[in-house]
Amino acid sequence: xxxxxxxxxxxxxxxxxxxxxxxxxxxxxxxxxxxxxxxxxxxxxxxxxxxxxxxxxxxxxxxxxxxxxxxxxxxxxxxxxxxxxxxxxxxxxxxxxxxxxxxxxxxxxxxxxxxxxxxxxxxxxxxxxxxxxxxxxxxxxxxxxxxxxxxxxxxxxxxxxxxxxxxxxxxxxxxxxxxxxxxxxxxxxxxxxxxxxxxxxxxxxxxxxxxxxxxxxxxxxxxxxxxxxxxxxxxxxxxxxxxxxxxxxxxxxxxxxxxxx
Amino acid sequence: xxxxxxxxxxxxxxxxxxxxxxxxxxxxxxxxxxxxxxxxxxxxxxxxxxxxxxxxxxxxxxxxxxxxxxxxxxxxxxxxxxxxxxxxxxxxxxxxxxxxxxxxxxxxxxxxxxxx
Amino acid sequence: xxxxxxxxxxxxxxxxxxxxxxxxxxxxxxxxxxxxxxxxxxxxxxxxxxxxxxxxxxxxxxxxxxxxxxxxxxxxxxxxx
Numbered sequence: 001x002x003x004x005x006x007x008x009x010x011x012x013x014x015x016x017x018x019x020x021x022x023x024x025x026x027x028x029x030x031x032x033x034x035x036x037x038x039x040x041x042x043x044x045x046x047x048x049x050x051x052x053x054x055x056x057x058x059x060x061x062x063x064x065x066x067x068x069x070x071x072x073x074x075x076x077x078x079x080x081x082x083x084x085x086x087x088x089x090x091x092x093x094x095x096x097x098x099x100x101x102x103x104x105x106x107x108x109x110x111x112x113x114x115x116x117x118x119x120x121x122x123x124x125x126x127x128x129x130x131x132x133x134x135x136x137x138x139x140x141x142x143x144x145x146x147x148x149x150x151x152x153x154x155x156x157x158x159x160x161x162x163x164x165x166x167x168x169x170x171x172x173x174x175x176x177x178x179x180x181x182x183x184x185x186x187x188x189x190x191x192x193x194x195x196x197x198x199x200x201x202x203x204x205x206x207x208x209x210x211x212x213x214x215x216x217x218x219x220x221x222x223x224x225x226x227x228x229x230x231x232x233x234x235x236x237x238x239x240x241x242x243x244x245x246x247x248x249x250x251x252x253x254x255x256x257x258x259x260x261x
Numbered sequence: 262x263x264x265x266x267x268x269x270x271x272x273x274x275x276x277x278x279x280x281x282x283x284x285x286x287x288x289x290x291x292x293x294x295x296x297x298x299x300x301x302x303x304x305x306x307x308x309x310x311x312x313x314x315x316x317x318x319x320x321x322x323x324x325x326x327x328x329x330x331x332x333x334x335x336x337x338x339x340x341x342x343x344x345x346x347x348x349x350x351x352x353x354x355x356x357x358x359x360x361x362x363x364x365x366x367x368x369x370x371x372x373x374x375x376x377x
Numbered sequence: 378x379x380x381x382x383x384x385x386x387x388x389x390x391x392x393x394x395x396x397x398x399x400x401x402x403x404x405x406x407x408x409x410x411x412x413x414x415x416x417x418x419x420x421x422x423x424x425x426x427x428x429x430x431x432x433x434x435x436x437x438x439x440x441x442x443x444x445x446x447x448x449x450x451x452x453x454x455x456x457x458x
Contacts, residue, residue, distance in 0.1 A: 005283060005286040005287035008286055010280060012278075017267065020267060020271040022269075023271070024311060034315060034330065039331040042330075042334070045334075052323045053321075053323075055334045055337045055341065057334070058335055063338060067342060070342040070345065073349060075345070077349030077353050079348075081352055157321065157322075163341050166292065173346060189262075256350075258356060
């Protein structure tokens with residue numbers, strides 16, 4: 001098995017070396033990467049989309065369909081994780097097979113012991129969070145939130161955008177969930193609106209796409225007249241907010257699901 | 262920069278890809294396999310990004326202080342979506358691994374093969 | 378200077394990837410994978426891709442590592458040979 005794996009890796013390495021040997025030289029401004037559609041985006045991207053961040057322009061305007069379905073992919077991943085049998089994923093581990101069959105009363109002393117062992121098994125109650133970590137996360141949380149919001153709001157002008165903000169907001173939720181404990185972290189986002197927030201990426205994309213259809217006749221089309229500048233920017237920001245909030249909530253929910261909830 | 266006529270960056274990312282592939286194929290632990298898959302993914306992303314860069318080029322953001330030639334924005338947009346898909350794939354795979362452990366009590370492929 | 382920095386980063390990347398592959402303790406492997414992701418994020422920043430670098434710093438080094446750690450907490454920490 002080991003020899004076979006090594007042989008496979010060597011074959012793959014040989015193939016890749018052959019492949020990269022045949023690639024055009026890198027870093028050349030006249031190379032094929034930079035002379036076709038990339039050059040056109042760099043040249044006319046600003047006047048066609050009004051976005052100074054060309055990455056955001058490609059993501060949201062030129063390749064809007066790709067990004068739309070990609071947001072759907074994240075949502076599908078969440079659905080797939082949540083569709084796994086939660087009784088097993090949130091319940092006792094395989095080490096206590098009799099815990100399920102026993103009477104579910106934790107008050108009696110002998111089964112209470114077993115309960116305690118099962119509880120220690122879970123990640124959140126195992127080790128208390130260190131004071132240093134707790135303090136630093138609490139101290140930095142507002143700054144991280146402001147940074148993520150700035151990435152989101154200024155994302156079409158400077159580096160940043162929906163996905164970046166989603167990643168940072170999601171990481172912030174996860175860090176707070178680790179430090180504050182379940183009960184407090186649960187209160188960060190109200191339970192009732194969570195399903196809508198989780199679906200917000202695809203929803204925002206679909207709504208803006210339909211609005212674009214109404215305005216320009218093409219799904220996900222953006223009005224290109226100079227007078228519609230404000231509307232266009234509002235549509236872009238709406239999509240970015242959808243991606244950011246949806247992505248962040250989905251990341252936090254994936255974390256909770258793996259935690260066993 | 263070149264190494265034996267090959268681009269140094271490409272060679273480095275090829276090596277990283279092969280390390281990840283080796284982990285994915287040879288390791289018996291499912292979590293280790295998944296780490297290998299992540300290493301492979303990152304190497305591919307790095308390859309795509311590097312292919313779109315220009316010599317002494319600026320990031321593709323048209324503000325005061327950046328001048329053409331710009332790095333190509335298309336690979337960056339592709340990789341940006343790719344990273345987020347990669348973390349989704351990782352999350353689904355991890356949830357499945359936790360389920361496998363709950364059912365069989367092991368995450369080693371060599372032991373899983375012996376289970377009924 | 379810039380080229381030397383590149384070479385150092387790439388060598389460091391390969392070294393961290395090999396240590397990820399070699400460590401038997403899965404938690405150590407995940408922490409090393411976080412280091413790998415952060416160095417990769419530096420490489421991308423250096424390649425003129427700040428957008429991707431930000432995402433990788435938050436997702437690769439942060440979220441992926443935490444998800445892995447949770448999965449390890451609910452399975453096993455040691456890799457059997």
